[in-house]
Amino acid sequence: MAPRGKTRDRILAASLLLFNEEGEANISTVDVANAIEISPGNLYYHFHGKDEIIEALFDAFEVEIKQVLRAPIKKPLELEDNWIFLYIIFEEIYDFRFFYQNLADLLHRYEKLSKRFARLLKLKSETLSALLKGLSKQGFIELSDSELELFAERATMHVTYWLTYQSLYAPGASEREIIHRGVYQLVLQIIPYVASGRDDFHSLIAAYYEQVTAK
Amino acid sequence: MAPRGKTRDRILAASLLLFNEEGEANISTVDVANAIEISPGNLYYHFHGKDEIIEALFDAFEVEIKQVLRAPIKKPLELEDNWIFLYIIFEEIYDFRFFYQNLADLLHRYEKLSKRFARLLKLKSETLSALLKGLSKQGFIELSDSELELFAERATMHVTYWLTYQSLYAPGASEREIIHRGVYQLVLQIIPYVASGRDDFHSLIAAYYEQVTAK
DNA sequence: GTCTATATAGGGATAGAC
DNA sequence: GTCTATCCCTATATAGAC
Numbered sequence A, B: 001m002a003p004r005g006k007t008r009d010r011i012l013a014a015s016l017l018l019f020n021e022e023g024e025a026n027i028s029t030v031d032v033a034n035a036i037e038i039s040p041g042n043l044y045y046h047f048h049g050k051d052e053i054i055e056a057l058f059d060a061f062e063v064e065i066k067q068v069l070r071a072p073i074k075k076p077l078e079l080e081d082n083w084i085f086l087y088i089i090f091e092e093i094y095d096f097r098f099f100y101q102n103l104a105d106l107l108h109r110y111e112k113l114s115k116r117f118a119r120l121l122k123l124k125s126e127t128l129s130a131l132l133k134g135l136s137k138q139g140f141i142e143l144s145d146s147e148l149e150l151f152a153e154r155a156t157m158h159v160t161y162w163l164t165y166q167s168l169y170a171p172g173a174s175e176r177e178i179i180h181r182g183v184y185q186l187v188l189q190i191i192p193y194v195a196s197g198r199d200d201f202h203s204l205i206a207a208y209y210e211q212v213t214a215k
Numbered sequence C: 001g002t003c004t005a006t007a008t009a010g011g012g013a014t015a016g017a018c
Numbered sequence D: 001g002t003c004t005a006t007c008c009c010t011a012t013a014t015a016g017a018c
Helices: A007-022 A029-035 A040-046 A050-074 A079-095 A097-101 A103-109 A111-137 A145-169 A175-188 A199-214 B007-022 B029-035 B040-046 B050-074 B079-095 B097-101 B103-109 B111-137 B145-169 B175-188 B199-214
Strands: none
Touching: A007 A029, A007 A040, A007 A050, A007 A097, A029 A040, A029 A050, A050 A079, A050 A097, A050 A111, A079 A097, A079 A111, A079 A145, A079 A175, A079 A199, A097 A103, A097 A145, A103 A111, A103 B145, A111 A145, A111 B145, A145 A175, A145 B103, A145 B111, A145 B145, A145 B175, A175 A199, A175 B145, B007 B029, B007 B040, B007 B050, B007 B097, B029 B040, B029 B050, B050 B079, B050 B097, B050 B111, B079 B097, B079 B111, B079 B145, B079 B175, B079 B199, B097 B103, B097 B145, B103 B111, B111 B145, B145 B175, B175 B199
16 A cells, blocks of 8 residues: 555555455554555544544545436436446445444444434435336326335335345455346336336347347 | 353353344354353353354354255245245345344355355245245246246345345334235236236235235 | 452553654 | 554453452
8 A cells, every 4th residue: 555645644544444354343544554654643633543444434425325316306307317326336335345234333333423313214215205206207107106205115125225235145246246136126116107108218228138138 | 141051052142132223243252151141251161252153153054055955956846935035035044144234254154155145045046936936837927937037136136135124224223024025026027927818816916905004 | 159359351441652 | 634542342262260
């Protein structure tokens, strides 16, 4: 790990890397310090403890994901953008996947983050609802309010746990392939609600499927 | 915690209880010993370490869940039994939920269990496939092989993470209500595939919905 | 089988020199 | 800002008496 950039930033970058690879619980502050070849004392000069590192990483994640999630609430997406949007969410989660891999334990140990994460979950759910409402208003799909709510809940769970689940279910697969299939599995669930006569929508999904299988 | 039963069993029972409530990572062997009012030394007489406790608990879980999962592979279920079957799976997972709450970390630390858990996941997926095939053969639903595979994968994820997800999404809710909604959310996803003319199936789902909302 | 006492290791964290 | 040295605490694990 080359010594470039400010030490504080290097600590954060190294922590994120190691947490993602080994799991946050298995990485000590000393491990992080060793990785960037500074002393543990130096690390504690920049952060008063592991908590603060986690919090700083969460701050970064929160800023990014909020920005992403709020976009389609402000302004409905064009049809094709729905796909891309799901991609971006998955990518974002992938970048901070250590957080999702051991959510329960992490939120238990860092109580501060618990509420903040719950809010993100709620925002995620609202965004997915907004996506569906957009499709509905544009006449692509037809579903009742309660169907929409239930769908949004399932979709929220899907984006939250898909990557974690795949690391168990298909340990060898590449990030790209996993995310691809995650988006596809979500899009598939919309098909039952496609409004009759919207063959354009069906062919779009088919075209997307081509992309996926072509790898 | 009253001193009844053999010490070994009391250790396992107390461990399971505490792990489920506080998370495995937050409970030490001393905590367990204190809970049943024995000395740590005594605990180490019965188990050579925390690993062995975890392993023994996993053994118990594995035996139970395998028994459950294999039933419908051997012999297709009656229609109404599909509901009940999902209930039983959720209950089983709930009883050993500490395991699911921090899967990634736990499997990372106890490598032995990693392969065994992966096999359970595969079995789970096969069972859910068998369930769908049963419904299909009986003419209740219609779907292609690839649709069935994709559905089974989603369903496997659903039963694996539903309880964990709900503990974040609806922290206050009762076990009974969460499991209820978990089954319902899964059954709902079958609707698009119901064969035309099978109104009996639709009315069954409607009847089930009544139960759910009646609480 | 069970206890008390104790050893050991690792991670988190601080003090003080440079 | 950074290092070295050190401390404390907790969890795991063992030895030996009863």
